Amino acid sequence: MRKLILFLSAVATGLFLTSCLKTGDSNFSGQREFFYITQLEGTQVAHNGGFAMTSNEIKTKEPDRWYRISWSWSTENGMASTNVHNAMITEIEQIPFGTYLQQEAPLEPMTSFLNFNMVEGLPISASFGDFLIIQYEWNKKEGETVQAKLYGNTDQPGASDTYTLELRLEKSGTSTETSGKTVEGFAAFGMGSLRNLISFNGQDFKDIQLKFNYYKGNSGQLTSVTHSVRVYKN
Numbered sequence: 001m002r003k004l005i006l007f008l009s010a011v012a013t014g015l016f017l018t019s020c021l022k023t024g025d026s027n028f029s030g031q032r033e034f035f036y037i038t039q040l041e042g043t044q045v046a047h048n049g050g051f052a053m054t055s056n057e058i059k060t061k062e063p064d065r066w067y068r069i070s071w072s073w074s075t076e077n078g079m080a081s082t083n084v085h086n087a088m089i090t091e092i093e094q095i096p097f098g099t100y101l102q103q104e105a106p107l108e109p110m111t112s113f114l115n116f117n118m119v120e121g122l123p124i125s126a127s128f129g130d131f132l133i134i135q136y137e138w139n140k141k142e143g144e145t146v147q148a149k150l151y152g153n154t155d156q157p158g159a160s161d162t163y164t165l166e167l168r169l170e171k172s173g174t175s176t177e178t179s180g181k182t183v184e185g186f187a188a189f190g191m192g193s194l195r196n197l198i199s200f201n202g203q204d205f206k207d208i209q210l211k212f213n214y215y216k217g218n219s220g221q222l223t224s225v226t227h228s229v230r231v232y233k234n
Contacts, residue, residue: 029072032091034119036128038063045084049128053087054080064129066095066188095133098148098187100194105151105166112215113169114138114182118227123205125232130192132210132229134167140183141175148187152194161207162226163194167214195231205232 028051035046037058044063045054053073061067070091077086115137124130138146151166200206207230216223 026075027072028074028085031070032068032093033071034066034095034122034133035069036064036066036131037061038129040084041081043080043084045080046087051085052083053085055087055089057089057092058087061092062094066129066131066133068093068095068186095186095188096148098134098150098189100150100152100189100191102152102193104153105168110215111138111146111169111171112217112220113167114217116167116212116214116216116225118210118212118229119186120227123230123232124191124195126192126234127232130190130195131188132191133186133188136169136185136187137182138169138185139180141177141180143176144171144173144180146171146185148185148189150189162209162211163197164211164213167212195233198231200233203233205230207231 033048035048035053037044037046039045040047040052043054044059044061045052046058046067046069047053053071055071068091069089071087071089073085073087077088080086113136117135119133119135122128122131122133124132132150134148136148140146146169149168149170151168152163198206198208207228209226209228211224211226213222213224215221
């Protein structure tokens with residue numbers, strides 16, 4: 001376990017706890033932080049590459065998924081095994097799946113984003129399920145839901161370092177109000193097929209640029225933003 005956690009810590013460069021550690025004690029906590037739940041040496045744990053924990057709540061959740069967790073740990077909680085903390089969980093929320101399609105986006109625009117951002121610091125790595133997580137806002141009316149979809153054409157000549165993706169919100173349901181409200185959403189995209197397109201040239205990882213095209217605002221203006229992400233070979 002110790003070797004695996006240290007390895008994941010090296011994998012998740014830039015992914016650190018935003019936790020509180022008071023000098024002289026052993027109390028950690030975090031609010032709505034990103035953790036990946038999976039099985040490690042027979043125990044279901046939540047980890048982020050630098051900290052691993054378990055609890056009754058964690059053990060009952062679907063594995064190999066990303067979650068936002070509010071948690072705390074102190075010396076009196078002890079350890080489940082080497083480097084796995086017995087944590088107290090106050091909130092745990094599963095990140096919904098998005099859909100990644102290696103094809104051209106449809107011509108017709110879909111629901112506009114009010115805001116969009118890629119969650120920084122999460123590498124695309126098999127150790128974390130090859131997921132890319134986005135955060136967005138949209139105008140939700142009662143009775144409506146959306147599905148986040150990401151389109152990427154596999155035929156991108158010369159795109160060894162930059163890949164252009166089109167982000168869409170596909171709306172379903174029938175609205176029962178006229179104005180709606182701004183709501184926040186998250187989506188986790190499985191990007192293993194993108195990782196397979198990358199030439200690592202004998203290196204363990206590669207830093208690439210992802211250019212996201214998406215429709216923003218009430219006018220549905222086409223907007224682009226580029227984010228850097230580290231992709232690991234395995």
